[in-house]
Amino acid sequence: MTPVATILLVDDEERILDALERTLRREGYRILTATSGTDALRLLEGGTVDAILSDHKMPGQSGLDLLAQAAARCPQAVRILVSGWPEEVAPERMRALGIRALVAKPWDAHALRATLREALETR
């Protein structure tokens, strides 16, 4: 049996984290949450994370910066960016940082689940 994948969700708005957990509950992942880049990096120290799903616009560290740092600490984790304004994120930067997917906020539940599933399978 494949072990349960661990997903780290990052957003400065706790209600977004609650809603993301609801969207992913049936997928059977182990879910960790963080409300800032600093908290997220601390959680990454603690153990294996298979995927990081981070909001882009956060006070302090941006999602892109967080995912760039996460790549160094936790290279095996798939990284996905969530943004209210996806067209503002340059595709070249996404590619340069090795970010797998960009999810628009508000998100489509089916699409988000599929994106995450596929990213974990083809990691």
Next chain:
Amino acid sequence: MSEPSSPARRVAARPAAGVAGASPARNAGTLGRHAEAILRNLNTALLVVDTGGQVSGANPPAAAILGEAVEGLPGRVVWDWFPDTPRDELPFARSLREGARVCGAELTLTRRDGQRVPIGVSSGPLLEADGSPLGAVATFQDLSGIRRLQRQVLHAEKMASIGRLAAGVAHEINNPMGFIHANLFQLEEYLADLRRLWEAVAELRQAAGASVDARLRDARGRLDALARQVDADFLLGDAAKAVRESLEGAERIRHIVQDLRVFADPHEGEPVPADLNRVLDATARIVWPTLKHTVVLRKEYGELPLVRCRPTQLQQVFMNLLVNAHQAIQERLRTEAGQGEIVLRTEPVPEGVRVAVSDDGIGLPPGPGERVFEPFFTTRPAGEGPGLGLSAAYDVVRRHGGTLRAEGRPGGGCTFEVRLPCEGGPPPDPGP
């Protein structure tokens, strides 16, 4: 005209800077001799009234602003042109009554044909050499042009600040929308599961009702009573409906927020040189399927210099203008049979390029034309789009350093005109 020589003398009392090498005394002589020619040729409106407020002299620029012939002016009473202003407050009256010298007072004059003209007036008393009053003398200019410019500047500033506000609000709304949308979607899934559960319970109720066990039959009775009390079947069905409708609402808000986003300063890419004929044509192709049943599209493209721009944004502008033209035509066809026509015209102009989208729809709503560019201004019924298309277009064009104007035509129809500067100003003149 003998009277106007008096004001000329008054002017001459101060050294005239314009006549080089001449002493004040000699100037007085020159001005005195040529007073009438000077008055006639003076490039500012001049009006002289007697102590009773009757016009005793005026020059051609004054007549032009008053909308009359020069010969028709003497004898007219000056107050009659200013029905909006109490007579005591008129600069002429104050100069006559108190000898006041008024500088740059702003008034609205009403012409004989009813047209109103804003003017700036300076006036002073007209005195004989011995100080006895002859009347008053005033110079004035037509402020219509300046007023129009002021209105445009104010409007542009207002639009810019509304734009910033809109973009900020859009950002703030999007986060709560994120979880409202996701939660509603999740509730929909939960409710579908609860309904399946309730259907299983129905089977159990049936089985329990037929049971020999009295405790089971009692429990079923209580469950039935409770189900009746809370109206369980309705509740499950209506909860699903309420959630579905709320999701639709959330979806609508999401679109509005996205439209508002256009007002934010985008950080996307550098502008590139583009052929606007191609940008316009590509947009027309996208919109064509929705137009073709009711609209004939005519294209009159001129040869254009390249314009440095963000083509996807301008595509959005043309799209909004086309959609607006289509809606105006649809509106007209509600009460009339037939088809509408949209004309796309492009041409080079001295400062760059001009793109005009004309339709023969219902025309502009009454009121100031700029209003159609204000966010949420719409003539459509509630629920049929929030009225952001034209204001978004206005903002994009403004950010490209251009202008967007709307012009109605008598008898319906209107033209939206985009003017955009092209790189390095006008194309070089071929010259000889």
